[in-house]
Amino acid sequence: MKVIRDVASLRAELETLGRVGLVPTMGGLHRGHLACIEALRPSGLPRAVSIFVNPLQFGPGEDWQRYPRSTEADLALCEAAGVAFVFVPEAGEFYPPGFQTRVLPGPLASRWEGACRPAHFEGVLTVLARLFGLIRPTLVAFGEKDFQQLRVVQHLAEDLALGCKVLGVETVRDDDGVALSTRNAYLTPSTRPLARRLVEALAAARATFVQGVRAVNAVQNQVDEVLGAQAGGAALHDGHGASSAIERLDYAAIVDPETLEPWPEDRPLRADARCLIAAYVGGARLIDNAALGLGPDLEAFAVTSAHS
Numbered sequence: 001m002k003v004i005r006d007v008a009s010l011r012a013e014l015e016t017l018g019r020v021g022l023v024p025t026m027g028g029l030h031r032g033h034l035a036c037i038e039a040l041r042p043s044g045l046p047r048a049v050s051i052f053v054n055p056l057q058f059g060p061g062e063d064w065q066r067y068p069r070s071t072e073a074d075l076a077l078c079e080a081a082g083v084a085f086v087f088v089p090e091a092g093e094f095y096p097p098g099f100q101t102r103v104l105p106g107p108l109a110s111r112w113e114g115a116c117r118p119a120h121f122e123g124v125l126t127v128l129a130r131l132f133g134l135i136r137p138t139l140v141a142f143g144e145k146d147f148q149q150l151r152v153v154q155h156l157a158e159d160l161a162l163g164c165k166v167l168g169v170e171t172v173r174d175d176d177g178v179a180l181s182t183r184n185a186y187l188t189p190s191t192r193p194l195a196r197r198l199v200e201a202l203a204a205a206r207a208t209f210v211q212g213v214r215a216v217n218a219v220q221n222q223v224d225e226v227l228g229a230q231a232g233g234a235a236l237h238d239g240h241g242a243s244s245a246i247e248r249l250d251y252a253a254i255v256d257p258e259t260l261e262p263w264p265e266d267r268p269l270r271a272d273a274r275c276l277i278a279a280y281v282g283g284a285r286l287i288d289n290a291a292l293g294l295g296p297d298l299e300a301f302a303v304t305s306a307h308s
């Protein structure tokens with residue numbers, strides 16, 4: 001496996017390899033990333049991974065500085081996964097002096113992450129447009145955990161005719177149900193159980209839908225009850241004191257999977273309606289999502305009597 005740190009070497013490597021499949025990452029690799037690498041295998045393409053903590057997609061006061069970096073371990077994982085090369089540029093190499101272009105996302109990016117993290121998707125699309133220009137992948141894989149990102153990137157590839165297909169890969173969860181995320185490194189043994197609240201809320205939404213409920217408000221109520229907080233408001237207590245509550249809920253919404261608009265109150269829910277959640281737990285901002293009636297079983301993560 002080659003480790004490539006500059007654009008000239010990248011170009012030389014691609015001359016030899018031809019078209020590749022790509023998993024763009026910010027490092028801190030976990031089994032979710034490995035599932036993306038694995039999802040490219042059937043294509044038969046040489047597989048590449050990029051590791052770059054893109055400053056453009058972090059807002060002022062966000063965690064760009066402290067974002068977990070573990071390049072040596074990441075490279076070992078890529079090697080074991082059979083990756084052909086890893087592109088690990090420095091910021092000055094990736095964005096050369098004079099770099100000034102920005103890619104503006106459309107309406108799909110306006111709500112949820114886009115509303116909570118202004119300029120985030122602009123940063124994501126800008127880094128990916130340059131990365132796709134440099135690497136010219138035929139296929140790229142992204143985790144469904146960042147569902148809005150996946151949808152926005154699918155539009156980027158299509159709208160700008162970038163010549164690559166964007167694959168969504170199912171979220172990988174830990175044994176306790178928490179979606180794998182590099183930011184889970186911020187959790188501690190005392191905050192970890194709270195992180196479980198997100199998947200418990202998704203499990204509640206799924207269970208309600210599976211029982212036959214098709215009214216969006218009824219499913220939303222179940223989600224809100226598990227999260228014990230109102231979007232944008234202060235945490236509510238669940239009888240165990242403040243430390244057992246989610247610090248802040250940015251949003252918990254049921255949306256149309258195509259438009260990402262809130263599911264209309266007068267439309268019966270469909271199985272592919274998606275519940276999106278973002279919350280702060282122990283100083284870590286976590287996001288998760290699931291379709292109401294499709295995808296991996298969430299029953300094992302349903303709320304337990306301990307805090308129901």
Ligand code: PAF
Binds near residue numbers: 026054
């Ligand atoms: O999901 C991520 O890790 C990042 O947003 C991405 C897609 C690698 C762009 O920097």
